[in-house]
Amino acid sequence: MALSLNKIYVANFSIEEKIFLITDLKIVHKLLNVLRLTKGALFIVFNDNKQQYIVEIIDHNHGSIKIKIINESNSMSISNTNVILAVAFPKGKRGDWLVEKATELGVNKIIVLRTDRSIMNPGQGRIEKWQKIAIQASEQCGRTDIPKIESGKLEDLNGIIMIAVTKGGINIEESLIKIDVQKKDLTLNFLVGPEGDWSKEEEKKLIHDGAIPVSLGKRILRVETAAIVGMSIISLWINSEN
Template sequence: MARRCYSDAPITGDQATLDGNEAHHLLHVLRATPGMAVTLFDGSGQEFDAEVVACKRSTVELAILESRLVDRELPQPLVLGVALPKGDRQRWIVEKSVELGVTRIVPLVTERSEKQGGDKLGRYVIEASKQCGRNRLMEIAEPMRWSDWLTASDLLDEGTPTHRRWVAHPTGVRPTAAEFAQQLPTLLAIGPEGGLSDGEVEAATAAGWKAVGLGERILRIETAALGLAACLTIPQP
């Protein structure tokens, strides 16, 4: 299988040039040489069969041999609002969300959350997309305050039909298999370490959000986020 690489510039012709992290990986990790087969993607939804034609000091030039539209996205958007934890757990949530097909992550600022956002999140998205085969990049939105998240009208595309809004909570009702199987645009909210405050939960339910859970045990941020996302995105037999 050809190595997958990401081009941050749109690929429109019969040639492409990689620089930065992608060129460094090809040159110094994969030891690219002319003739090496590479699969490129640029976030547009297309895949490009390419071949290395020249390796320079900090760039790699490739010839585009063929392009095709390959859709590996979910049938309906899933937007995950999550109070991201610190360190490697943050990276883990982003990577696995990409693998599960999450459309967008919105870092949430709550009463008990850590500092949200960071320059590395976008790189985590690219690396996970290369691994799992997605040709569109999961979006990392700007951090949003809890009160704004609950009432935001632009989290899904304009004109999106009926959708569901779920907030994870230990006392929430476990969704049925039929509810998980419904293919609806979904907003899913996960609180911080220590949980959402009573006031934040009350504000959510007052705004029409449904409190949901996955059982009797208290789950960490990443377990709740990815457990619910997996139930919504992995087809049930």
């Protein structure tokens, strides 16, 4: 039953009471006017506790919806590996698409990298927009854990680092074979540089500090394409190993 129900993220949802009042007008509008749900309808609600619940609408008006918890719903299993996608974002809607698809592929965090040749330095408004896209993508694909979007620098990264390079890299699948993805609390960072590529200094320092240079093939890919190709391979590998 749960698979056919609409899934909605409600940030302040609490299970302490069996009855909960949704007052966020955007969520109310979506449920009543977009999804056309009415009294007695069931849907799934989740928040940052990474659990989800089947709820029933017991009353509503134009400004609020009263729901009752029916029971806890089985949620998608979460991998032991914490996957971070760190990208020097492209301009325009290509960044929106990147966030949506990376969320669907299971990334745990997306870092908007500031590099020597970055063409994007997004403000808080753009970060918040991407966070909303991540929430919508999580609702659509059945996730209960929403990836966090934030700005960051190369020196802030911790854990295993794989850096996409255009020359001299190891096949990414060969690199993954050497990583124990079942290790508890493992953090795997996948880095994609800007359209002008990494500066020589950045690439040299990253590799010197232990980053694994990986290749995504012979073709030169756009930033967002490289990010999603890499994430697709990583996601497939992790899911096959867990």
